[in-house]
Every structure is written in structure tokens, then in C-alpha cells.
Amino acid sequence: MPKLSAHPTHLNERIKSLDILRGFALLGILLINILLFALPNAAFSNPSVMGDLSSSDHFSYYLVHVFGELKFMTMFSILFGAGILLFITRLENKEIDGSKIHIRRMLWLLLFGMIHAYFIWFGDILVAYSLIGLIAVLLRKMKDQWKIVLCVILYLIPMGFFYMIGSLFESMPKEMAADAMKDFSPSQDLLKAEIDLYQVGSWFDIFVKRAKLNMNYQVGSFFMLSMWRTTGMMLLGMVLLNKGILSAEKSKLFYLILAVVGLTVGTLFSNEGIHQMIEAKWEVIHFFKFGYQFNYFGSLFTSLGYIGLIILIYQMKILQFLTKALEAVGRMAFTNYLCQSIIxxxxxxxxxxGMFARFSRIELLALVALIWIFQMISSYYWLKYYRMGPFEWLWRYLTYKEKPQLSLNVKHQ
Incomplete structure (x- = not known):
């Protein structure tokens, strides 16, 4: 019997709906990430630190928070989990040890993530995804009903952590609490120092700042939030793939109901959360104990609603120019994610x-739209000539230890 070898997924093996969803989620993530690139860190959770919001900026904050924050990251986590299961299953169907190759794949992703996090941007998700990908793969053989039970438990754990932090702040002496909360309500001097750093500081100074932030994101945020929520969502993604939901195998009525129920419930929760935070004037204790909780819980429903809506559009064969563009972005998600950070x-x-803190929130939305258009057009035309994006090619080369064919003009062996 000839020896079977692992190789990257052929074009005819790809599931279009997964690529479309991945492209949609990847573009949506930029709505959130650009705020962390363009504004002081504290302005993400407390927009009032930059002064009173104009009516247009208030609308932008509301729009991004209710329809964007956590929603696209949740979607991406679901799709990453589905991708893990799909990757290993395809290899095992060819009598190849998929787990071994998956581990190598995640370790290379970890290296890419560390380079991205320390040399480009502190808000990297690749490190967390690679580490959690090594955990989630161990749970892939659980029965779907137990995956759902574990998913729910894991998803709820960060809500408890956030409530505990809010309660801790509440019980502290005022001076100690003020010092602990300075990252959420920084003084004008701290804000000015952060703005000056990114506008005129040296690359090395920004690198040092980035390294300090990474310690918080890769340790504190990972163990308080990412490890639990992302693992749970990856398990959910495996279930949704097994049930044929992500591969567009259900009826149009199913996806219509999923879209309506998911978006309605999710929007109601996130809307209530933001109104409470506005009334509390983004006060830190309320943010942790109650305000953030509404959006955190609602984001799961909104994400499922987006999945239903996008697949319904795909099934109905409407807006095909958009679904084809999203598919191209999704096939090059790794490249596009890194390119967003570079741009x-x-x-x-x-x-x-050096345009840090020089754009209003509404102007940032316009900039996001321009980057979306660029990435949809460039991805679509790149894939007319090449099988995959350049970073996908490198990742697969390192994973499979053989050079994948890049050009479409040469027949794949």
C-alpha cells in the first residue's frame, strides 16, 4: 500500500459557507481592533476619558458596542474550533495522524502570534488561539451534548470573574481603588503621555509599552477571559459543524429563525448593557459587575444570529458579489488579519x-470601511492567480514540511 502524505486542503475540498463566515468575522473584528490602535487604551471601555462625545461619536460608540464588540471574536472562535475538527477529521480519514500535524500547526501559529504581538501589535489573538487550540483538540471526541454542557460552563466562568473584580473594587478603600482603577480612568497627564508616545515616540519606546501590555493580555486576560470563553466557543464550533449548521446543510427557515432570534436577543441584552453604562457614566465598578455582563452574554446570541443571516444570504444566492468577496477574505484570513495590523x-x-488619537470615532468607521473594501478587492483578485494567501502558504509549508503549490497556473499534484 503506498504511503499517504498530508497536504493542504484542495480547492474542491473547501466548504464555501465556512470561508464566507470567516471573512465576515475577520472584517468585523477590525471594527474593534481599530479602536485599540487609534485611541488611548482606556477609551475602549470608557469613551468619556477623551472628553464629551459628539452626537456622531456617541452613535459610533453605540453601534460598535452593540453590534460589534465580542460578536465577531466569538464568531471567529466558533469557526476556529470547527476548523480544528475539520482539519483533523480530513487527515484521519486518510489514515494520517491528524493530532500530530495539528500540534505542529498550532506551535507555528504560536510563533507567528508572538512575533505579531511583540513587534506589531499588543492586541494579538494568535497566541491565545494557538494555546487554546492545543486544549480544544483534546476535547474533540466528546459527545456533542457534553461539549455543549462544557461550553456553557466555560462561557459563564468569566462572568463570575468580572463580577468578583467589580466587588473587589467596591470593597477597597477609596485611595487604593482609585490607584487600581487608573487604567480605566487615567489622569490627563497619563493620557497625554500615551498619546505622545504613539504620535512621536521611538519604535523602541513603543516596543517597551507593547511588551508591558502583552504581559497583561497574555497572562491576566488569558486566564480571566480568553481561556474559558474561547475554549467554550471552539467546542460550540465543533458541534455546529457536526450538526451541519456551519456547512449550510439546514433549511432556509432554520437559518431565518436563527438570525431573527439570535440578533433580537443579542441586541436586547447589549442595548440594555450600554444604556446602563451610559447612565452610570462608565463607572468602573458598574462596568465590571453589570454593564459588561449584558454585552458578554448577548454577544453569543448576536454571533449565532450573524451566522444564520450570512448563511441565509448565501443559500438564497443574493448579494453574490458580497459573498464572493467575503469568501476570498475568509480564504486569506491569516494574511488579512496580519495585514490589518500592519496597515x-x-x-x-x-x-x-503618527495619526494616533487624531481621528474621531465616526471617522474611524469610515476608515474601517475603506480597509474592508481594499481587503475584499485585493483578496478576490489575488485568488484569481494564486491558491492561497502568502502567509497561508508559509504556515502550510511549515506545517506539512513540503512546499504547497501557490500559483493557479500550475496543476496541483
Whole structure:
């Protein structure tokens, strides 16, 4: 019997609905990430630190928070989990040890993530995804009903952590609490120092700041939030793939109901959360104990609603120019994710144009739209000539230890 060898997924093996959903989620993530690139860190959770919001900026904050924050990241986590299961299953169907190759794949992703996190941007998700990908793969053989039970438990754990942090702040002496909360309500001097750093600081100074932030994101945020929520969502993604939901195998009525129920419930929760935070004037204790909780819980429903809506559009064969563009972005998600960081670094940091804190929130939405258009067009035309994006090619080369064919003009062996 000839020896079977692992190789990247052929074009005819791809599931279009997964690529479309991945492209949609990847573009949506930029709505959130650009705020962390363009504005002081505290302004993400407390927009009032930059002064009173104009009516347009207030609308932008509301729109991004209710329809964007956590929603697209949740979607991406679901799709990443489905991708893990699909990757290993395809290899095992060819009598190849998929787990071994998956581990190598995640370790290379970890290296890419560390380079991205420390040399480009502190908001990296690749490190967390690679580590959690090594955990989630161990749970892939659980029965679907137990995956759902574990998913629910894991998803609820961060809500408890956030409530505990809010309660801890509440019980502290005022001076100690003020010091602990300075990252959420920084003084004008701290804000000015952060703005000056990114507008005119040296690359090395920004690198040092980035390294400090990474310690918080890769340790504190990972163990308090990412490890639990992302693992749970990856398990959910495996279930949704097994049930044929992500591969568009259900009826149009199913996806219509999923879209309506998911978006309605999710929007109601996130809307209530933001109104409470506005009334509390983004007060930190309320943010942790109650305000953030509404959006955190609602984001899961909104994400499922988006999945239903996008697959319904795909099944009905409407807006095909959009679904084809999203499919192209999804096939090049790794490349596009890194390119978003490179583009934003050039625009906002001192070693580029130094435009940090110079855009209003509504202007940032317009900039996001321009980057979306660029990535949809460039991805679509790139894939007319090549099988995959350049970073996908490199990742697969390192994973499979053989050079994948890049050009479409040469027949794949």
C-alpha cells in the first residue's frame, strides 16, 4: 500500500459557507481592533476619558458596542474550533495522524502570534488561539451534548470573574481603588503621555509599552477571559459543524429563525448593557459587575444570529458579489488579519503617519470601511492567480514540511 502524505486542503475540498463566515468575522473584528490602535487604551471601555462625545461619536460608540464588540471574536472562535475538527477529521480519514500535524500547526501559529504581538501589535489573538487550540483538540471526541454542557460552563466562568473584580473594587478603600482603577480612568497627564508616545515616540519606546501590555493580555486576560470563553466557543464550533449548521446543510427557515432570534436577543441584552453604562457614566465598578455582563452574554446570541443571516444570504444566492468577496477574505484570513495590523500600525504609530488619537470615532468607521473594501478587492483578485494567501502558504509549508503549490497556473499534484 503506498504511503499517504498530508497536504493542504484542495480547492474542491473547501466548504464555501465556512470561508464566507470567516471573512465576515475577520472584517468585523477590525471594527474593534481599530479602536485599540487609534485611541488611548482606556477609551475602549470608557469613551468619556477623551472628553464629551459628539452626537456622531456617541452613535459610533453605540453601534460598535452593540453590534460589534465580542460578536465577531466569538464568531471567529466558533469557526476556529470547527476548523480544528475539520482539519483533523480530513487527515484521519486518510489514515494520517491528524493530532500530530495539528500540534505542529498550532506551535507555528504560536510563533507567528508572538512575533505579531511583540513587534506589531499588543492586541494579538494568535497566541491565545494557538494555546487554546492545543486544549480544544483534546476535547474533540466528546459527545456533542457534553461539549455543549462544557461550553456553557466555560462561557459563564468569566462572568463570575468580572463580577468578583467589580466587588473587589467596591470593597477597597477609596485611595487604593482609585490607584487600581487608573487604567480605566487615567489622569490627563497619563493620557497625554500615551498619546505622545504613539504620535512621536521611538519604535523602541513603543516596543517597551507593547511588551508591558502583552504581559497583561497574555497572562491576566488569558486566564480571566480568553481561556474559558474561547475554549467554550471552539467546542460550540465543533458541534455546529457536526450538526451541519456551519456547512449550510439546514433549511432556509432554520437559518431565518436563527438570525431573527439570535440578533433580537443579542441586541436586547447589549442595548440594555450600554444604556446602563451610559447612565452610570462608565463607572468602573458598574462596568465590571453589570454593564459588561449584558454585552458578554448577548454577544453569543448576536454571533449565532450573524451566522444564520450570512448563511441565509448565501443559500438564497443574493448579494453574490458580497459573498464572493467575503469568501476570498475568509480564504486569506491569516494574511488579512496580519495585514490589518500592519496597515493600522502605519496609519496610527509614530514610525508611520503618527495619526494616533487624531481621528474621531465616526471617522474611524469610515476608515474601517475603506480597509474592508481594499481587503475584499485585493483578496478576490489575488485568488484569481494564486491558491492561497502568502502567509497561508508559509504556515502550510511549515506545517506539512513540503512546499504547497501557490500559483493557479500550475496543476496541483
Amino acid at each position: 493600522c500600525s502605519i496609519i496610527f504609530y509614530s514610525y508611520g503617519f
